[in-house]
Amino acid sequence: MMPARCDxxxxxxxxxxxxxxxxxSIDPTSSKLLEKIPGAEPSARIDxxxxxxxxxxLLVIGLVIFKPDPYRRILLFVQDGIGVTIKTTVxxxxxxxxxxxxxxLGRLAKNKLINGAATIYVEVVRGVxxxxxxxxxxxxxxxxxxxxxxxxxxxVLKTYVADPIGMAVLGLTFCYAAYMSExxxxxxxxxxxxxxxxxxxxxxSHIQAMRYIILPQAVRVILPPVxxxxxxxxxxxxLVSVVAVADMTRRGREFMSANFIPVETWMMIALxxxxxxxxxxxxxxxxxxxxxxxx
Amino acid sequence: MTAMxxxxxxxxxxxxxxxxxxxxGVSLSVQRGEVVMIIGPSGSGKSTLLRCINRLEEYDQGxxxxxxxxxxxxxxxxxxxxxxxxxxxxxxxxxxxxxxxNISLAQRIVRKxxxxxxxxxxxxxxxxxxxPEKADAHPIQLSGGQQQRVAIAxxxxxxxxxxxxxxxxxxxxxxxxxxxxxxxxALAKEGMTMVVVSHEMGFARAAADRAILMDGxxxxxxxxxxxxxxxxxxxxxxLFLSKVL
Numbered sequence: 001m002m003p004a005r006c007d008x009x010x011x012x013x014x015x016x017x018x019x020x021x022x023x024x025s026i027d028p029t030s031s032k033l034l035e036k037i038p039g040a041e042p043s044a045r046i047d048x049x050x051x052x053x054x055x056x057x058l059l060v061i062g063l064v065i066f067k068p069d070p071y072r073r074i075l076l077f078v079q080d081g082i083g084v085t086i087k088t089t090v091x092x093x094x095x096x097x098x099x100x101x102x103x104x105l106g107r108l109a110k111n112k113l114i115n116g117a118a119t120i121y122v123e124v125v126r127g128v129x130x131x132x133x134x135x136x137x138x139x140x141x142x143x144x145x146x147x148x149x150x151x152x153x154x155x156v157l158k159t160y161v162a163d164p165i166g167m168a169v170l171g172l173t174f175c176y177a178a179y180m181s182e183x184x185x186x187x188x189x190x191x192x193x194x195x196x197x198x199x200x201x202x203x204x205s206h207i208q209a210m211r212y213i214i215l216p217q218a219v220r221v222i223l224p225p226v227x228x229x230x231x232x233x234x235x236x237x238x239l240v241s242v243v244a245v246a247d248m249t250r251r252g253r254e255f256m257s258a259n260f261i262p263v264e265t266w267m268m269i270a271l272x273x274x275x276x277x278x279x280x281x282x283x284x285x286x287x288x289x290x291x292x293x294x295x
Numbered sequence: 296m297t298a299m300x301x302x303x304x305x306x307x308x309x310x311x312x313x314x315x316x317x318x319x320g321v322s323l324s325v326q327r328g329e330v331v332m333i334i335g336p337s338g339s340g341k342s343t344l345l346r347c348i349n350r351l352e353e354y355d356q357g358x359x360x361x362x363x364x365x366x367x368x369x370x371x372x373x374x375x376x377x378x379x380x381x382x383x384x385x386x387x388x389x390x391x392x393x394x395x396x397n398i399s400l401a402q403r404i405v406r407k408x409x410x411x412x413x414x415x416x417x418x419x420x421x422x423x424x425x426x427p428e429k430a431d432a433h434p435i436q437l438s439g440g441q442q443q444r445v446a447i448a449x450x451x452x453x454x455x456x457x458x459x460x461x462x463x464x465x466x467x468x469x470x471x472x473x474x475x476x477x478x479x480x481a482l483a484k485e486g487m488t489m490v491v492v493s494h495e496m497g498f499a500r501a502a503a504d505r506a507i508l509m510d511g512x513x514x515x516x517x518x519x520x521x522x523x524x525x526x527x528x529x530x531x532x533x534l535f536l537s538k539v540l
Contacts, residue, residue, distance in 0.1 A: 197351050198387035198446075202401035202453060203377035212400060216391050 049285075053278045060271050070261055074252075074268045081251030082272065088165060088247060089237045092172040093230055099173060100180025105210075107185045118181065125178035130171075131239050137171040138162055138243035168240035176233055183229065187222035188214055220291050227284030231277050238273070248272060300363075302327045302457060302488055303348060308357030310343055310512075317343040318354070319512035325457075330489045330502050332520065335509035336535060341492045344509070345459050348490065349379040362456055377405060380450030384462040386442045388434040388449070394421070395430040398449045406453060420448035424478050440471030444478055451482075458482065460491040473497070494539055499524065508532045 063071040106118030125133070142162040149157025191214050199209035241250035252269040256262050301324035310318040318340045325331050333341045346352040347359060350372050359366040361375045389397050398417040402408045408416070421427045424444035426437075434442055443463055450458060460479065464472045476498050483489055483502035491498065499506060499520040506523040508516045508531070516523060516532045524540070527533045 192385075192387075194383060194385050194387035195389065198383065198389070199401075201349055201351060201376055201379075201381045202449070203373050203405040204401060205373065208404055212404065213389055217389075220391070 049278075050282055053275070053282055056271060056274050056278060060268075060275060063268070063271075070259065070264050071268055073259075074255055074265055075272075077255045078248055078251040078269065078272070081246055081248040084165070084246055085234075085237055085248040086276075088168055088172070088240060088245065089230075089234045092169050092176065092237070093233055095169070095173040096176040096180050096229070096233070097226075099177035100184055103177055103181025104184025104188065107181055108188060122178045122181050125175055130175050130236055131242065133175050134168065134171040134239055134243050137174070138164065138167045141167070164240075164244040168237075168243055168245045171243075172233060172237065172240070176229060176236075180226070180229060183222050183225045184218070186225075187218035190221050191217050223284070223288050223291055227281070227288070230284065231280050234277055234280060235273065299326075301325055302362050303490070304358075304360040305344075305348070306358045308344075308347060308354040308359065310340075310347065310352060310354045316512055318347070320357075321509075321512070321514055322357075323507070323514065325488060325490060327456075328486045328488055330483045330487075330491065330504050332499055332503040332506045333490065333492045333509060334494055334506060334535070334539075335515075339509040340512040341509045342461050345381075345461050345490060345492050348457075348459055349376050349381055351381070377453055378455055379457045379459060380453060380455035381459040381461065382443070382446050382450055382463050384465050386434070386439070386446045386466070388442055388446055390434050393431050393433055394426075394437070394445050397434065397445060398452050401449070402452050416452055417448070420451055421445075423451075423481075424448045425474070438471060439467045440474045443467065443471075443475045447475075447478055447482075457488045457490070460489065460493060462492050464493060464495055476501075496524065496540070508535060510535070 060075075064075055103118055103122060106114050107122065109115045109118070142160055145157050145160045149155070149160060188210075195213055195217070196209055199213040200206070204212070237247060238249040241247050241253065246254075248269060252265050256265040259265070303323070303325040305321060305323040307320050307322050308318055309316070309320060321340070321344055323331075323344075333344065335341045343352055347354045347366075348361065350359075350366055362378055364371050364375050364378075366372070366375060388394075389400070392400065395414070395417050398420060399413045402413045402416060403410070418427065418430065421430055424447055426441050426444060429437060429441060429445070434445070437445065447458075447463075463479070464475055467475065472495070476495060479489070479491070479498060480502045489502075491503070503520045506518060506520040507514055508523065508527075508529075510531050516527065516529045518528075523532065524536060527536055
């Protein structure tokens with residue numbers, strides 16, 4: 001907001017001197033003079049990146065309407081995959097936010113056991129490719145569970161069969177929560193030490209101080225990286241297509257092998273991902289603006 | 296416990312940060328209602344000593360008893376902290392809360408006061424520090440002096456028996472110092488027990504019962520403010536005062 005406001009005042013030139021009342025100059029929209037200046041009218045302050053989102057959406061709609069063969073066919077074929085991709089991403093992300101918070105608090109804990117466990121978790125997970133982790137959860141983890149079931153003679157475990165979406169969500173969550181832990185940790189550490197001291201000196205417990213003082217401030221700090229994580233997660237969710245989840249990418253591959261039109265298929269899939277990621281990015285920046293407060 | 300027993304009893308405490316010895320054997324007693332001022336060069340251990348009283352710093356050796364509660368047992372820390380208010384050099388207001396919420400939060404979640412009680416206590420305290428109209432403002436919208444007065448109100452909201460002030464005017468513009476000192480002087484006149492780390496002569500003259508000079512982690516000299524500032528006995532005190540005054 002700040003730089004935009006300065007530009008407006010700079011552009012306004014001589015009109016700025018008339019705005020001697022400082023309270024008035026805080027809101028440029030209040031001055032009718034400004035509406036005559038190109039680029040300073042209120043409508044111009046709508047994020048121009050929304051234009052890109054709408055362009056891509058219009059491109060998809062245009063392709064579907066004016067060239068229904070093959071684009072409409074592709075869209076209809078992969079539509080259930082779109083739902084799976086969104087569902088997998090959103091559920092994983094909610095779990096990532098929760099598990100990441102515990103990971104982050106664990107990384108900051110003074111208790112050596114908790115701190116050590118959290119550190120090992122973060123370091124191990126960040127060192128193994130996500131695709132390998134997903135393959136482990138889908139193919140290796142059920143075998144491990146069955147092995148334990150056999151040796152302990154527990155029937156429920158012996159006959160355990162992995163649910164593809166469940167394992168995909170588990171894999172994505174387990175991996176992304178490690179990165180999210182580091183984001184939470186950095187966010188909490190960015191809050192000045194005096195805030196915790198002030199809270200504790202008022203008699204608040206450590207947990208109360210975290211809950212009421214530190215985390216509400218840290219959340220505002222970490223919004224941009226958390227938004228980026230959401231978009232990365234959305235894109236990386238395409239990896240779950242290799243572990244039997246019928247997401248957008250897998251449905252695209254199925255369509256391609258049945259129809260042999262790779263260019264159109266993958267262009268359509270790419271555009272659909274692009275709509276989702278660009279739209280998410282706009283939502284994230286809108287939330288950031290809403291949550292903005294001057295420190 | 297008799298009324299004459301000191302409300303703060305510090306006995307021979309030591310505190311090191313790594314290889315730096317911040318406090319090297321300090322003993323100090325503060326009576327109920329007494330206003331004690333601690334002066335000294337930076338790095339003399341005066342802020343560390345103050346912060347030991349509500350255990351924002353843990354001391355290595357010695358003992359501190361506050362209002363009959365020994366600080367040595369970690370389980371007592373929160374009990375002591377609700378009795379001891381502290382005001383920081385950097386205010387440390389909560390920037391995401393309004394002024395009223397800053398003062399109200401701990402009353403509600405620590406003292407478990409009802410919403411109505413909390414609000415009336417908070418508004419009375421804002422009246423007392425002279426900025427009732429700022430209740431709904433955020434800290435960023437206040438001047439430094441106003442922020443510090445809110446910080447004092449926030450500490451007073453817990454009904455502390457002791458107030459600690461850690462260089463409360465050092466981060467303020469000169470013209471805002473007096474408004475904060477006025478609040479502190481009024482508080483001292485009401486009989487609040489206060490330990491103040493500050494070099495403000497105005498406050499010393501108006502309200503302090505005793506002044507202490509610290510250097511190198513030790514108490515060098517202790518006297519009435521008048522005597523300490525006008526007739527210092529020790530060379531170290533004379534040297535320090537000659538630079539400050």
